[in-house]
Amino acid sequence: xxxxxxxxxxxxxxxxxxxxxxxxxxxxxxxxxxxxxxxxxxxxxxxxxxxxxxxxxxxxxxxxxxxxxxxxxxxxxxxxxxxxxxxxxxxxxxxxxxxxxxxxxxxxxxxxxxxxxxxxxxxxxxxxxxxxxxxxxxxxxxxxxxxxxxxxxxxxxxxxxxxxxxxxxxxxxxxxxxxxxxxxxxxxxxxxxxxxxxxxxxxxxxxxxxxxxxxxxxxxxxxxxxxxxxxxxxxxxxxxxxxxxxxxxxxxxxxxxxxxxxxxxxxxxxxxxxxxxxxxxxxxxxxxxxxxxxxxxxxxxxxxxxxxxxxxx
Amino acid sequence: xxxxxxxxxxxxxxxxxxxxxxxxxxxxxxxxxxxxxxxxxxxxxxxxxxxxxxxxxxxxxxxxxxxxxxxxxxxxxxxxxxxxxxxxxxxxxxxxxxxxxxxxxxxxxxxxxxxxxxxxxxxxxxxxxxxxxxxxxxxxxxxxxxxxxxxxxxxxxxxxxxxxxxxxxxxxxxxxxxxxxxxxxxxxxxxxxxxxxxxxxxxxxxxxxxxxxxxxxxxxxxxxxxxxxxxxxxxxxxxxxxxxxxxxxxxxxxxxxxxxxxxxxxxxxxxxxxxxxxxxxxxxxxxxxxx
Numbered sequence: 001x002x003x004x005x006x007x008x009x010x011x012x013x014x015x016x017x018x019x020x021x022x023x024x025x026x027x028x029x030x031x032x033x034x035x036x037x038x039x040x041x042x043x044x045x046x047x048x049x050x051x052x053x054x055x056x057x058x059x060x061x062x063x064x065x066x067x068x069x070x071x072x073x074x075x076x077x078x079x080x081x082x083x084x085x086x087x088x089x090x091x092x093x094x095x096x097x098x099x100x101x102x103x104x105x106x107x108x109x110x111x112x113x114x115x116x117x118x119x120x121x122x123x124x125x126x127x128x129x130x131x132x133x134x135x136x137x138x139x140x141x142x143x144x145x146x147x148x149x150x151x152x153x154x155x156x157x158x159x160x161x162x163x164x165x166x167x168x169x170x171x172x173x174x175x176x177x178x179x180x181x182x183x184x185x186x187x188x189x190x191x192x193x194x195x196x197x198x199x200x201x202x203x204x205x206x207x208x209x210x211x212x213x214x215x216x217x218x219x220x221x222x223x224x225x226x227x228x229x230x231x232x233x234x235x236x237x238x239x240x241x242x243x244x245x246x247x248x249x250x251x252x253x254x255x256x257x258x259x260x261x262x263x264x265x266x267x268x269x270x271x272x273x274x275x276x277x278x279x280x281x282x283x284x285x286x287x288x289x290x291x292x293x294x295x296x297x298x299x300x301x302x303x304x305x306x307x308x309x310x311x312x313x
Numbered sequence: 314x315x316x317x318x319x320x321x322x323x324x325x326x327x328x329x330x331x332x333x334x335x336x337x338x339x340x341x342x343x344x345x346x347x348x349x350x351x352x353x354x355x356x357x358x359x360x361x362x363x364x365x366x367x368x369x370x371x372x373x374x375x376x377x378x379x380x381x382x383x384x385x386x387x388x389x390x391x392x393x394x395x396x397x398x399x400x401x402x403x404x405x406x407x408x409x410x411x412x413x414x415x416x417x418x419x420x421x422x423x424x425x426x427x428x429x430x431x432x433x434x435x436x437x438x439x440x441x442x443x444x445x446x447x448x449x450x451x452x453x454x455x456x457x458x459x460x461x462x463x464x465x466x467x468x469x470x471x472x473x474x475x476x477x478x479x480x481x482x483x484x485x486x487x488x489x490x491x492x493x494x495x496x497x498x499x500x501x502x503x504x505x506x507x508x509x510x511x512x513x514x515x516x517x518x519x520x521x522x523x524x525x526x527x528x529x530x531x532x533x534x535x536x537x538x539x540x541x542x543x544x545x546x547x548x549x550x551x552x553x554x555x556x557x558x559x560x561x562x563x564x565x566x567x568x569x570x571x572x573x574x575x576x577x578x579x580x581x582x583x584x585x586x587x588x589x590x591x592x593x594x595x596x597x598x599x600x601x602x603x604x
Contacts, residue, residue, distance in 0.1 A: 006438070007445055018458055131530070131584035133537045136556060136577035143570050158566060248447035255449055256538060260560065270453065274542060277457045289450040297445055 004298045011290040015283055077284040080269065087161055088265030092254055094181065095188035100243050103193035107200025107239070112227055114205050122197065129194035135256035138187040142260065145183060159262035184261040188253050195249070199242050204235040237307055244300035248293045321515075328519075331597045338593025344586035348579075352401040359394050386558065386572055395550050396575050402551040403583070406467055407533040413471025414532065415478060415525050422482025423509050423517065426490060437483070443476035449538065456544040463546040470535050478524050485517045519598040526591035530584045537580050552576040 073080065106126070110119040143149055146158045157180050207213070208231065216226045251267075258267030266285065273281040332338055386392055425436035452473045459465040489495065495512050503511075539545060540553025547554070555576045559565070564572040 003441070007442055010442055011446065015454075018454060127585060127588065128581060131534070131581045131588060133534060133541070133553075133556070133577060133580055135538070135541055135560075136573070136580070139556070139560065139565050139573050140570075140577065142565050143573060147566055149570055248445070251447045252449040252538065255453075256541060259542075260565075270450070271542065274453060274457065274544070279457075282454060282457060286450045286454050289447050293447045294445060 004294050007294055008291065011287060011294075015287055073278070073281075077281045080281065081266065081284060081288055084264060084266045084269045086265075087263060088254060088258070088267065090177075091181065091184055091188070091258070091263055091265060092250060095185050095192060096243065096250065098185070099189045099192035100196050100239075102189065103196025104200050104236070104239060106193065106197040108204060108227070108232060108235075110197065111201035111204030111208075111235070112231075114201075119201075123201070126194040126197050129190055130198070132191065133256075134187060134191040134253045135260045137190060138184065138257050138260040141183050141187055159260075161264055180263075184257050184263050187257050187261075191253055192246075192250065195246060196239060196243065200235065200239045203238045204231060207231045207235040210234075237304070240307075241300045241304055244296045244303065247296040251289050251293065328597060332593060335593040335596065337589045341586040341589030341593070344582055345590065348400055348404065348583055348586075351397055352404045355397050355401045359398055386555075386562070386564075392555075392572055392575060395555060396552070396579060399550050399552045399555055399576065400579065402463070402549045403533060403536060403553070403580075406463060406470070406536045406545075406551060407529050407583075409467045410470035410474070410532045410536070411525060411529045413467065414475040414528055415521060417471065418475035418478025418524075418528075419482050419514075419517070419521050421475065421479040423486050423513050425479065426483040426486025427505065427509050427513060440476050440479045440483070443473070444480065448473055448535070452535065452539055453542065453544065456539060461544055461546060463549050466536065466539060466545045469544075470532055470539070474528065474532055474535065478521070478528060481524060482517050482521065485520055486513050489513055489516045523591060523594035523598045526587050526594060530587035530591065533580065533584055533587070552580050 106122050110116075110122045113119060142158060145155055159180075161177055161180055213226060213230055216230045221229075254265065255267035255270050257263070258265045259271040262268060266288070269281070270285050272278070273285060386395065421436055421440060425433050425440065428436075452469050455469045455473065456465060459469065489512070495508060498508060498512060536545070536551065537553035537556070540551050541557045541560070543557055545551060545554055550558075553576075556573065559569070559572045559576075
């Protein structure tokens with residue numbers, strides 16, 4: 001708990017001072033191509049010429065201040081982030097859920113008979129998926145399934161969250177969103193499940209060496225029930241923790257895949273902020289992602305304590 | 314000293330022999346050899362004009378043909394030649410960033426394992442911070458502040474990817490610290506630097522090497538991602554930068570698969586090859602971990 005706060009404190013300090021190192025004139029950048037009152041600019045410049053420590057204290061008072069404006073879109077950054085959270089949650093939530101279900105299933109089948117046919121095939125496939133840039137997989141899926149090459153008809157939309165003008169509050173609108181979700185979600189599921197399957201496999205193989213499994217077999221239990229009731233529940237623990245701990249890796253996928261599919265979430269917002277570069281927006285996004293990852297880490301630790309009585313003492 | 318040298322040479326021979334029998338490891342070595350040869354020979358085989366937009370003689374987004382085996386890009390250059398040149402840049406960035414990452418990781422890891430007290434806590438704290446903070450947002454922030462160039466890209470990847478190595482090396486250092494020969498050397502008055510460089514470093518070195526190849530794989534993926542986001546040098550056509558240009562020039566909506574498919578295949582092959590070699594080395598160096 002304490003560690004999480006210390007980590008967060010360092011993120012805020014880092015976030016503040018790093019961007020103060022930027023060369024150039026932030027006010028000039030802000031005012032470029034805009035009809036700004038010169039007196040207001042003088043006022044802004046005065047604010048930036050204050051001692052660094054004073055600025056830092058102001059920032060510390062509220063890093064989530066609603067008056068922090070994006071330089072590119074001239075809107076409060078936290079308002080923009082607030083709008084973009086839901087599409088990202090929808091995409092990542094669906095992808096993580098499917099990837100963990102499929103990944104764990106593959107890991108169990110591969111890890112129960114290591115060296116078998118299924119294991120060799122699935123480990124080969126997961127290693128290849130693991131070596132893939134996720135945005136490249138997305139681009140290839142787009143070319144094949146939505147533009148259509150080699151006689152394959154384009155079945156899916158090329159991007160966005162819904163067709164223009166679709167009413168996303170009606171059941172038809174939901175179907176429309178779902179139809180747009182298929183390709184970006186498939187991309188992320190394929191990339192994430194590689195990671196989950198490898199960990200589930202490794203932890204099941206570890207579990208197979210435990211003595212209580214020999215005992216379970218000696219009692220005369222069938223192979224399926226040894227696997228389902230004894231080995232898998234214990235092997236699940238490290239995998240579930242990993243799913244929470246891998247949120248940093250999940251974020252990477254979200255940024256590039258949302259860009260490729262123009263999915264209007266936080267990832268696409270990051271890409272838009274980069275093109276500026278829109279420093280206040282980047283700063284806020286970095287803070288937001290860091291908080292999410294730190295929270296997920298904390299949650300993983302708490303879950304571990306709940307599910308594994310051994311670490312409680 | 315000569316005894317130690319002879320022993321190390323013997324260990325190296327033994328390592329080479331075990332590695333030669335590792336099928337997947339050797340597959341990785343062969344793939345890497347092909348790519349490294351391409352990277353070295355690229356400036357000899359490819360005329361400068363092939364990369365020059367003003368001298369390009371192909372059409373826009375032309376499909377594969379005899380004169381352009383992998384088609385052309387948005388300005389009529391041969392994708393095959395761009396790809397070969399990209400090998401050079403991607404491998405250079407990958408290897409240079411890995412060196413930074415390994416030096417930092419080993420130094421932090423050994424120091425954190427060797428020293429006691431506040432200093433050690435601080436080092437572990439810094440390592441943990443880098444482990445927790447999501448890689449891509451941190452790299453984006455750093456790269457934006459430093460500005461887009463190949464050198465900055467190398468620096469950014471180097472300082473965002475050392476923490477995993479540091480944690481591994483620290484654990485290994487802690488187990489070496491308890492061994493009698495280190496105590497003996499301490500009793501004989503060896504200083505911290507001497508202990509770390511003469512006793513701890515040679516012992517963790519095999520692990521560092523095995524970890525290096527795994528790190529190169531991750532680093533090359535990071536390079537591709539950052540270049541795709543436009544954070545590398547726009548003039549240097551690395552594989553990631555090629556994918557960035559393919560994406561922003563609309564190759565996807567034109568169905569120009571020959572422009573998008575090959576850079577990705579190259580990334581997959583190289584990353585896979587480094588992973589295979591790294592895992593094979595890990596199996597030999599540290600059989601317990603790589604079960």
